[in-house]
Amino acid sequence: MTLEIDHLTVTVGxxxxxxxxSLRLGPGERLGLIxxxxxxxxxxxxxxxxxLPPGARATGSIRLDGRxxxxxxxxxxxPLRGAVVGTVFQDPRTSLDPVxxxxxxxxxxxxxxxxxxxxxxxxxxxxxxxxxxxxxxxTIVDRYPHQxxxxxxxxxxxxxxxxxxxxxxxxxxxxxxxxxxTQAEVLALFRRLxxxxxxxxxxxxxxxxxxxxxxxxxxxxxxxxxxxxxxxxRLLRSPExxxxxxxxxxxxxxxxRAS
Amino acid sequence: MRRPAPRLRRVxxxxxxxxxxxxxxxxxxxxxxxxxxAVSRAWTPLDPFTTDPYSAWLPPSAxxxxxxxxxxxxxxxxxxxxxxxxxxxxVCAGLVAVVVGLxxxxxxxxxxxxxxxxxxxxxxxxxxxxxxxVAMALAAAFGGSLTVVVxxxxxxxxxxxxxxxxxxxxxxxxxxxVTAARASGAGTAAVLRRHVLPxxxxxxxxxxxxxxxxxxxxxxxxxxxxxxxxxxxxxxGRLLSDLQKFLGVHPWTVLGPGLAITLTVLALNLLGxxxxxxxxxRLRTRSPGRGGTLPPEPRAPGPSPADPARSPAPEVTS
Amino acid sequence: xxxxxxxxxxxxxxxxxxxxxGQGLTRTFTLPRRSPFQPGPVRHALVDADLAVGAGESVALIxxxxxxxxxxxxxxxxLDAPTAGTVTFDGRTVEPARASRLRWFRxxxxxxxxxxxxxxxxxxxxxxxxxxxxxxxxxxGDHRAMVAEVLGRVGLEPQDAERWPHExxxxxxxxxxxxxxxVHRPRLLVGDEPMSALDVTVRxxxxxxxxxxxxxxxxxxxxxxxxxxxxxxxADRVSVLRDGRVVEQxxxxxxxxxxxxxxxxxxxxxxxTID
Numbered sequence: 001m002t003l004e005i006d007h008l009t010v011t012v013g014x015x016x017x018x019x020x021x022s023l024r025l026g027p028g029e030r031l032g033l034i035x036x037x038x039x040x041x042x043x044x045x046x047x048x049x050x051x052l053p054p055g056a057r058a059t060g061s062i063r064l065d066g067r068x069x070x071x072x073x074x075x076x077x078x079p080l081r082g083a084v085v086g087t088v089f090q091d092p093r094t095s096l097d098p099v100x101x102x103x104x105x106x107x108x109x110x111x112x113x114x115x116x117x118x119x120x121x122x123x124x125x126x127x128x129x130x131x132x133x134x135x136x137x138x139t140i141v142d143r144y145p146h147q148x149x150x151x152x153x154x155x156x157x158x159x160x161x162x163x164x165x166x167x168x169x170x171x172x173x174x175x176x177x178x179x180x181x182t183q184a185e186v187l188a189l190f191r192r193l194x195x196x197x198x199x200x201x202x203x204x205x206x207x208x209x210x211x212x213x214x215x216x217x218x219x220x221x222x223x224x225x226x227x228x229x230x231x232x233x234r235l236l237r238s239p240e241x242x243x244x245x246x247x248x249x250x251x252x253x254x255x256x257r258a259s
Numbered sequence: 260m261r262r263p264a265p266r267l268r269r270v271x272x273x274x275x276x277x278x279x280x281x282x283x284x285x286x287x288x289x290x291x292x293x294x295x296x297a298v299s300r301a302w303t304p305l306d307p308f309t310t311d312p313y314s315a316w317l318p319p320s321a322x323x324x325x326x327x328x329x330x331x332x333x334x335x336x337x338x339x340x341x342x343x344x345x346x347x348x349x350v351c352a353g354l355v356a357v358v359v360g361l362x363x364x365x366x367x368x369x370x371x372x373x374x375x376x377x378x379x380x381x382x383x384x385x386x387x388x389x390x391x392x393v394a395m396a397l398a399a400a401f402g403g404s405l406t407v408v409v410x411x412x413x414x415x416x417x418x419x420x421x422x423x424x425x426x427x428x429x430x431x432x433x434x435x436x437v438t439a440a441r442a443s444g445a446g447t448a449a450v451l452r453r454h455v456l457p458x459x460x461x462x463x464x465x466x467x468x469x470x471x472x473x474x475x476x477x478x479x480x481x482x483x484x485x486x487x488x489x490x491x492x493x494x495x496g497r498l499l500s501d502l503q504k505f506l507g508v509h510p511w512t513v514l515g516p517g518l519a520i521t522l523t524v525l526a527l528n529l530l531g532x533x534x535x536x537x538x539x540x541r542l543r544t545r546s547p548g549r550g551g552t553l554p555p556e557p558r559a560p561g562p563s564p565a566d567p568a569r570s571p572a573p574e575v576t577s
Numbered sequence: 578x579x580x581x582x583x584x585x586x587x588x589x590x591x592x593x594x595x596x597x598x599g600q601g602l603t604r605t606f607t608l609p610r611r612s613p614f615q616p617g618p619v620r621h622a623l624v625d626a627d628l629a630v631g632a633g634e635s636v637a638l639i640x641x642x643x644x645x646x647x648x649x650x651x652x653x654x655x656l657d658a659p660t661a662g663t664v665t666f667d668g669r670t671v672e673p674a675r676a677s678r679l680r681w682f683r684x685x686x687x688x689x690x691x692x693x694x695x696x697x698x699x700x701x702x703x704x705x706x707x708x709x710x711x712x713x714x715x716x717x718g719d720h721r722a723m724v725a726e727v728l729g730r731v732g733l734e735p736q737d738a739e740r741w742p743h744e745x746x747x748x749x750x751x752x753x754x755x756x757x758x759x760v761h762r763p764r765l766l767v768g769d770e771p772m773s774a775l776d777v778t779v780r781x782x783x784x785x786x787x788x789x790x791x792x793x794x795x796x797x798x799x800x801x802x803x804x805x806x807x808x809x810x811x812a813d814r815v816s817v818l819r820d821g822r823v824v825e826q827x828x829x830x831x832x833x834x835x836x837x838x839x840x841x842x843x844x845x846x847x848x849x850t851i852d
Contacts (some may be wrong), residue, residue, distance in 0.1 A: 036776040037747070150642070179641035180803060184847035192691035206776055209806075209849035236851050248851070254772075255806035256848045258834075435696035437705075439757065442654055444683035444713035446676030453709070457700040540700060540741040 001026055001065070002167040003048070003085075003201040009059035010043050010224075011053065017043045017056070019224035025168065030194060030201040032210060032232065034247070035221030041204045043224075045170045048110035048202075050077040086161030090173040092153035096145040102129070102156050105128045105139030109164040128159040133181075134188060151182030155189065162193060169194065172204045187213045190219050208251040212236060220244045272436040275537040282533030288526040292415050296343040303336040307493055316509055325515050328498070329505055334515050340493035341516075345475055345523060348409055352474030353467060355413025360420030360466070367421065368428040369447070382421050390415030390477060398486035407476070408487045412477045416470035423466055432459075463536040468531025472524040495520050590771075596797055597630045597653060597686075597765055602662035604648050613746025622648040623821045625662070630765060635791065637807065637812035637829070639844070646801045650769050653799070654686060655679055676713070684714050687758030691770035693750035697742040698824075703753050705834070710761045725799060727760045728753075730793075748779035759790060765831040766790070768784040769800045772807060784810055805848045807834060817841050 003025040004114035011020035018040040025031050033041040047058045050069060062070050064084050069077060083088070086109075089095050090132060096105060106128050107121035116124070122141060132155040145153055152173060161169060171190065175183040194201045203215050211218055212232050220228040220235065220243060228241040239245045276282040304324065311331030319326045324335040367378035394411035401407060431437065437454055445453070479496030481487035484501045488494035495516040536542050603624055610617040616629040622646040622748045629635045640646035651657040653664055655673045664671040673684050686711070690696040704724050711720045716842055725735040731752040736834045742750055753773060758766055768787075784807070790796055802808055808815060808829065815832045817840065825838040 014774070036778060075718060143770060146822075174712075180805065181641065181843055181847045184849070187849070209851050211624055212851050213849045246778055250778040253781040254804075254810065256809055256850050258843070258845075258850055279711065344728075349644070375629055435690045435692055436698040438656065439657060439688060439690060439754070440709060440713075441676075441697050442686065442688040442697075443710035443757065444676055445763075447711070449676070449713060453701075454698055461699075540702075541743045 002064070003202065004061070004063040005044075006061040006063075007056065008044065010046055010047055010058045012042070012054055012056045016057075017224050018047065020145055021060075021219075021221075021224070022028070023226075025200045025202060025217060027167070028040070028194065029217070030191075030215045031202065032215030032218035033202065033221060034206065034208060034211050036206055036219050036247075039221040040224035040225075041206075041221050042172055044221075045172050045202065045204055048085065048168075050074070051080060055256050077111060082161075082166065083113045083164045084166050085168045086164070086166040088157050088161050088169070088171040088174040089156070089179050092150050092157060093177075098145055098151055100144075101103045101141065102143050102146065102148070104144065105145075106141070106156060106160045106163055109160060113164055123165060124173060125159075128163045129156075131193070131249060132156075133185075134161045135161070143257045151178055151181075151186060154178060154182075155184055157194070159187065160188075162197070162199065165197070168200045168202065171200050171205055172205075173206070174203075175210060176205070176207070183210070184213075184234075190214050191238060208236070208247055209255050220247070272534070272537050274547070279533055279537070281529045282537060285526040285530035285533060288522055289530060292342055292526075293346060295339055299339040299343050303333075303339050305333040305336045306339040307340040308333060308491075309333075316512075326512065328502060330511060334498070334512065337493055337498055337520055338495065341495045341564060344488060344492055344494050345478070345519075348405060348478045349475050349523075350413075351409045351525070352416070352477075353412040353471045355409060355476070356417040356420055356470040356474075358468060359417025360416055360424055360463075360470075363418065363421035364424035364428055364432040364447055367425045368402065368421070368432070371449075378576055379425070382418055382425065385414075386422055388415070390473075391480065394477065394481050394576065395484075397488055400524040401490065403486040405488055405492060408478045409474070411481075412470070412474040415477075416466075416473055420463070420466045420470060424459055424463055427462050428455055431458045433454050433557050447489070460538060464535050465531045466576040468527045468534075475520065475524055475527070479516075490537040589659060594632050594681070595629045596632050596664050597799065598663070599626065599649070599653050599664045600630045600662055602628075602649060602652050602664070603655070603657045603660045604645075604652060605660045621821050623659075624706055626818070626821075626823050628653065628816055628823075630797050630799050632764070632799055633795065635800065635811055635813045637800045637801060637802060637808040637815045638818060639808055640818035641803050641844075643820070644818040646766045646818050647769060647829075648821075650767060650799075650801050654688060654767060655682060661817070672706070683710070684716075684761060685764045687761070687763040687766050689751070689754045689758045689766070689768045689771040690773055693754060694774070696748055696754050699742055701742075702738065703733075703740050703742065705740075707738070707753060707757045707760055710757060721774075723760055724756075727756045730759075730790070731756045732782070748758045748775055748782070751775060751779075751783060755783075755786065758795070759794060760810055762794065763796070765799060767801075769801045770803070771800075773802070773804065780807070787811060805845060807831065807844065814852055817844070 001024055003023070004019060005023045008018055008021045009016060021040070021044060031105065033044060035041050043052070043056070046052050047103060048064070050060055050072065052058060058070060060070065061068060064080060073074070081104065100215065103122050103125040106125040107116070110116050110121055111122060125141050126137045129140055134140050134152060134155050145156070170206065173184050178186060190201065192220065193199070197233070201215070203211065205211050215232055217230065218232050218235060219226050220241065222243040228235065228244045235244055239248050277286060289495065300551040314327050314331040315329055317323055317327040324331050325338070326334055328334055363382055364376060367375055367382060390412055393415060394407055396412055397407045431454065436451055440450055440454055478487050478494065479499060482496030483500040488497055497512060498516040499520070502509070502516065506513060582822055603626070606622055606624045607621045608620060610616045626645070626649055628636070628649065638646050638649065642717045648657070652659045655664065655671050658673045666682055707724045707727065708720050710716070711723060724738055726737055728737055731753055733749065733756070742753070745753065759806070775783065787798065789799060791851060798811070800808065800811055812829050815827065815829050816823050817832065817838065819840050825832055825836065832841060833845055836845055
């Protein structure tokens with residue numbers, strides 16, 4: 001098991017934003033967390049990373065690659081981020097440092113977690129850029145984020161998240177800010193990379209249609225609690241919990257019907 | 260028959276302001292100052308300007324609440340009389356700063372591109388001039404006086420206000436609610452009145468309070484140096500200047516004017532902050548379903564509005 | 578109509594009397610110079626675009642970011658001046674002018690913008706925001722009652738008029754924006770990505786609400802979106818915009834189910850579905 005969460009509860013003030021959440025993720029598995037805004041799905045990823053906002057308290061157990069991470073001090077947590085768990089956030093405009101070149105940003109996890117010369121770092125960055133399908137990898141690594149499109153920037157973020165070969169990839173609404181054609185490509189990229197490397201994927205989204213293109217199983221969240229879980233195909237075809245049913249119906253009423 | 264929309268019940272900003280310790284303290288001190296200034300025009304315990312060398316350096320007593328200075332003037336009466344000077348300087352400098360500041364800011368944000376850019380450069384150049392230097396130059400040309408102080412600090416701080424307000428105006432004008440207002444039929448004047456001014460108010464109020472505070476300090480400093488109030492005008496700065504020569508011998512006397520200046524400047528700064536907070540609807544009411552402190556409300560997911568790097572901001576037409 | 582390849586755009590003419598018509602709309606931006614010796618680069622945000630919305634119709638403009646759809650909407654609403662081309666409403670020319678000269682046009686149109694978190698002035702209460710068009714447009718009558726009525730129509734309570742925007746959720750704010758857009762009973766409602774910042778259940782509710790408003794108030798609808806699913810559920814006719822040009826137009830059914838242009842085809846193929 002690469003990621004195990006047991007009875008995670010996150011409270012902010014007197015409110016429980018995550019309530020008794022448990023999940024298991026093995027190598028190569030793709031699990032989705034689906035829910036509306038405020039359902040606690042983003043807080044869950046932040047809890048795994050140990051990056052909860054000030055004022056938020058977490059109880060429960062989170063194990064990454066078998067190692068307990070709740071209650072770890074910052075200096076013990078930091079080495080895990082990037083090396084054991086990689087993250088892709090939603091907004092490609094703000095996830096990249098505008099004054100660092102693409103190559104340096106992609107290689108940053110390598111430099112943080114190990115000794116690497118500048119040249120080696122650049123070479124690995126070029127390789128990573130090629131792997132995520134960025135055009136002209138040898139020249140693009142010297143560009144700056146503002147010179148790339150939104151889809152390309154998100155690919156950079158994915159490359160950065162995966163370059164240190166983490167066991168778990170956390171993705172929080174990674175395609176929501178992208179155009180629909182770019183979104184399709186990036187989702188396909190997720191599937192391919194996860195299959196090729198055997199990384200575990202925890203994919204957070206509010207969009208059932210997107211979820212169905214990238215995850216096999218899913219947890220449905222509402223007000224911080226898991227209300228239903230199961231294979232995505234089953235959730236779509238025969239949802240049991242009213243929240244899930246509401247989601248499926250609303251999605252049907254608002255998404256493209258090909259037939 | 261048209262009836263204008265009645266004003267909805269408004270929570271009194273003043274009421275909220277007075278409920279915070281900062282706001283209440285600052286407002287109290289400044290109210291006292293205003294009262295003292297008003298009273299001093301009609302009455303002071305003793306004539307602040309009467310000198311009596313035989314009564315120099317008297318300790319505090321019933322007759323002289325704060326004692327006397329090196330030439331026998333009653334310090335308490337002098338401080339009281341000088342409070343009027345302080346109020347006048349602060350208010351006038353504030354007015355000058357507002358006019359200069361908003362005027363330049365408006366020119367620098369709501370006009371044609373070439374005017375805007377020109378004014379922006381002008382503002383940056385003007386900001387570079389130190390206020391004290393300008394005051395000294397004016398004093399050298401026209402002789403030291405309170406007018407010089409007011410003009411110098413008013414313009415000096417007005418330019419800083421312009422700089423800050425200008426970027427705020429440009430930010431607000433880009434916001435969606437301004438577009439929506441224009442689509443609802445609002446003209447430029449209406450947009451300015453209803454949306455721009457209230458939304459730049461927080462920054463502006465703080466800057467104005469700083470301007471007034473700085474003008475008091477500048478007046479004190481310039482009078483101290485001899486460029487400000489003349490000998491016939493009571494001024495805290497002048498008193499400080501007179502008393503500090505004897506600091507080694509009579510150190511306690513400077514407390515009077517020193518504290519007066521410090522407390523007034525502090526009160527103005529605090530009031531500025533408190534007014535800004537009291538006027539912010541977000542700080543007056545809580546967001547739905549929140550307990551304790553939360554990070555700013557997470558944005559519901561969705562594609563970000565068009566990247567500003569890709570489309571230039573549209574010109575503000577009427 | 579120009580801007581289309583031969584054979585495309587079958588059935589693009591509105592069946593009913595056209596209300597808002599844009600013809601040959603072009604908008605070019607000159608960006609700031611890079612060097613003092615060369616003129617600044619020119620960006621063609623929109624080239625020779627035609628669009629028409631008929632009375633009672635619902636028309637959608639599909640485009641991804643950078644396609645020029647927001648530019649086109651601003652031109653159609655006289656919030657920006659075209660480099661070339663004309664806009665008419667009910668036969669009258671529409672162009673940017675002083676607010677008083679455009680009042681007649683502003684009475685006929687209402688706008689809902691994308692971001693519910695920035696389209697409401699944070700320093701104005703809901704009631705004042707919704708009443709704003711009534712004031713600027715000098716609408717006669719009891720404004721307070723009209724505000725209460727329209728708030729009820731969009732699914733809010735009359736007492737919500739006293740609330741501040743930050744006290745409301747994204748869906749509620751968008752309802753307020755809708756209320757503001759229809760309070761003065763325009764004939765045309767324009768929505769610029771009105772749902773993209775909303776949760777899916779809220780979206781479904783707003784779609785129903787839009788349908789209701791169209792039926793009750795006889796509104797025509799111009800919807801700008803990149804969301805093909807939304808367009809399918811709301812629009813009668815569709816125009817597809819790409820890089821500033823209209824590449825395909827027609828009824829929703831024709832364009833989305835039998836796309837002719839390869840860009841439209843790739844768009845439709847990329848959309849994730851749950852069927």
